[in-house]
Amino acid sequence: MAVGWLLLQLYEQSTAAQVGRAQAVAAHACDQIKDRYEFYVRGWTGPDAGTIDDRLRGDLTGAVGMALAQQNGVEGGIWQRQAGPLAYAFPTYQGTGPKTDVPAAELSQIKEINEQAEREDQTVERQSGASSQTLLLTACPLPGPLPALSAWTMSRVFLSPAFDQLRLGVGLLLAVMLAMSLWIMRILLVWSRHVRRIEEALAGTDPLIIATLRRTGERELDRIIDALNEAALRLRAAREEADGLTARVTVAERLAALGRVAAGVAHEIRNPIAALRLQGENALAGGDERRREAIPAMLAQVQRLDGLVSELLAMTQRREPRLVDLDVRSFLLNSIDPHSVAARSSNIMLNLICKPERASFDPDMVGRVLDNLLVNALRHTPPGGQIEIEAALRGANLVLSVSDNGPGVAPELEDQLFDPFVTGRADGTGLGLAIARELADAHGGTLRLEPKTGQGARFVLELPCGVSCRSS
Numbered sequence: 001m002a003v004g005w006l007l008l009q010l011y012e013q014s015t016a017a018q019v020g021r022a023q024a025v026a027a028h029a030c031d032q033i034k035d036r037y038e039f040y041v042r043g044w045t046g047p048d049a050g051t052i053d054d055r056l057r058g059d060l061t062g063a064v065g066m067a068l069a070q071q072n073g074v075e076g077g078i079w080q081r082q083a084g085p086l087a088y089a090f091p092t093y094q095g096t097g098p099k100t101d102v103p104a105a106e107l108s109q110i111k112e113i114n115e116q117a118e119r120e121d122q123t124v125e126r127q128s129g130a131s132s133q134t135l136l137l138t139a140c141p142l143p144g145p146l147p148a149l150s151a152w153t154m155s156r157v158f159l160s161p162a163f164d165q166l167r168l169g170v171g172l173l174l175a176v177m178l179a180m181s182l183w184i185m186r187i188l189l190v191w192s193r194h195v196r197r198i199e200e201a202l203a204g205t206d207p208l209i210i211a212t213l214r215r216t217g218e219r220e221l222d223r224i225i226d227a228l229n230e231a232a233l234r235l236r237a238a239r240e241e242a243d244g245l246t247a248r249v250t251v252a253e254r255l256a257a258l259g260r261v262a263a264g265v266a267h268e269i270r271n272p273i274a275a276l277r278l279q280g281e282n283a284l285a286g287g288d289e290r291r292r293e294a295i296p297a298m299l300a301q302v303q304r305l306d307g308l309v310s311e312l313l314a315m316t317q318r319r320e321p322r323l324v325d326l327d328v329r330s331f332l333l334n335s336i337d338p339h340s341v342a343a344r345s346s347n348i349m350l351n352l353i354c355k356p357e358r359a360s361f362d363p364d365m366v367g368r369v370l371d372n373l374l375v376n377a378l379r380h381t382p383p384g385g386q387i388e389i390e391a392a393l394r395g396a397n398l399v400l401s402v403s404d405n406g407p408g409v410a411p412e413l414e415d416q417l418f419d420p421f422v423t424g425r426a427d428g429t430g431l432g433l434a435i436a437r438e439l440a441d442a443h444g445g446t447l448r449l450e451p452k453t454g455q456g457a458r459f460v461l462e463l464p465c466g467v468s469c470r471s472s
Contacts, residue, residue: 018157019134022073023125026138026153029074030123032067033151034140037078039063041144052083060087068092068153076153077102078142079114086149106135106154113139114150133158194221321362321443328391328398329354331363335370336389342378349386356391359398359465365439366400366463369447372436373402373459380406380457397445398465405456409449417449436461 040063060078064087068074075090085102093099102110109128117124117139126137134157142149194216201213212232213225283294329352336350343350370389377387381404388403409417418437433447440447445463452458 019127019136022134022155022157023127023136023138025071026074026136026155027123027125029068029071029076029153029155030138030140030151032071033064033076033078033153034142036063036067037142037144037149037151041146044145052080052086057086061089063087064151065089065091071153074153074155075099075103076151079110079118079139079150079152080146081115081118081148084111103154106137109135109137110152110154113137114152117141117152118148118150191218191221194218198225321365323360324363325358325360326363328356328359331367332370332389332391332400335367336374338371339374339378343387346378346381347383348378348381351386351388353388353390353392356393356398356465359463361398361463361465362443365443366461369436369439369461370400370402372432373461376432376459377402377404377406377457380404380408382406393465394462396464398463400461400463401450401458403452403456403458405454408452408455408457414449418447 037060040059064077068076068089069091072092074092075088077088078086080086088100088102090099109126113124113126118141121141123138123140128135128137136155136157137152138154139150139152142151197216198213212229215222215225280294280298283298332352332354336352340350374387374389381387385405388401390399390401390403392399392401418433437447440461440463443463445461447459447461450458450460
């Protein structure tokens with residue numbers, strides 16, 4: 001399209017240049033007629049100014065012919081307002097025989113331009129266009145003995161038939177481009193509707209399952225839809241297989257966990273039962289005094305078994321937290337107080353750092369977690385050491401930490417520290433930290449062991465502290 005437009009512009013510029021040259025030639029030819037006429041009337045001996053005869057017409061025609069003899073394609077003559085055309089010549093006419101008559105089709109224009117030139121007493125140029133040619137007219141006044149006289153010239157610039165063909169071709173090209181644009185717009189609109197429908201179908205399904213898409217009737221788009229549907233089938237089959245594997249793995253993990261728990265429970269129960277049996281056998285074999293000694297020992301083992309059962313129930317029976325708006329410092333002081341006697345007996349200092357004022361949490365659940373952490377810290381802190389209990393805010397969470405300067409956690413136990421029955425003590429059940437983590441999870445928080453600079457261990461309990469959480 002750009003090439004066609006450029007060709008049109010070049011052709012129009014070329015035509016304009018031709019018209020300009022032809023206009024200059026016509027103006028020059030008019031000056032030539034004027035020069036010949038002035039030469040003719042110099043030393044005038046002709047008839048009176050008002051007399052026009054055949055001799056005068058012939059002389060003027062000869063002068064016009066001489067003036068236009070070298071002006072190819074230019075015709076012209078002399079015009080008088082009263083008498084009309086006095087002379088006419090077209091010496092370069094290409095037709096058969098000389099052309100001696102003023103063109104009838106342009107007679108009115110010739111009359112009008114001559115009258116304008118004679119009236120304004122100056123050269124007048126005019127051009128008019130048609131579908132196949134541009135007509136150029138020039139008229140100039142002729143001073144002299146004959147009144148109201150003017151000379152005129154006329155030439156034509158013919159448009160090439162190829163120009164019409166070029167315009168037709170450009171028009172057809174424009175029509176084809178318009179049709180193609182409309183066709184492309186239609187395709188884009190249709191595809192846009194189909195793509196929007198596909199997006200809606202995909203958006204309204206499970207993100208892990210690709211919905212089965214309906215075909216659109218558009219061949220290229222249907223190839224994509226078929227590929228998506230085929231991928232959906234494969235994905236669905238793969239997900240079903242993965243679900244089956246997950247279920248089997250879950251069952252296997254549960255069985256393994258159950259096996260570990262059963263082994264731990266059996267191990268923890270075997271020792272008290274063995275002690276009970278030994279004490280019972282001694283009581284049966286001995287006298288009353290030995291029976292009186294055996295019964296308290298047997299009751300202690302029963303109490304040990306009861307504590308173990310209670311811990312197992314606490315780990316397996318999760319309850320929902322009951323949130324209470326509490327003063328954090330008062331709660332921590334109350335939680336620390338039961339352990340102060342054991343701390344003083346071992347010359348261990350308990351330091352409290354509390355930044356939050358109030359927070360919402362379950363005091364029973366959080367208190368039990370802190371009890372477990374403080375008991376562990378007191379067991380592993382050497383005499384003369386210190387334990388730091390700190391409360392802080394981290395975003396919208398309440399962070400409670402318990403740090404000691406004991407020997408720390410053995411590296412081989414770090415990954416399994418919160419698993420049931422994992423303990424570094426011979427007399428421990430390994431359920432304290434497991435229960436603490438279960439309580440933290442039930443509260444919507446986390447319990448973790450964080451790296452500590454220097455000696456000791458640092459346990460961090462992080463909980464959502466509720467809408468009343470604020471700092472001092």
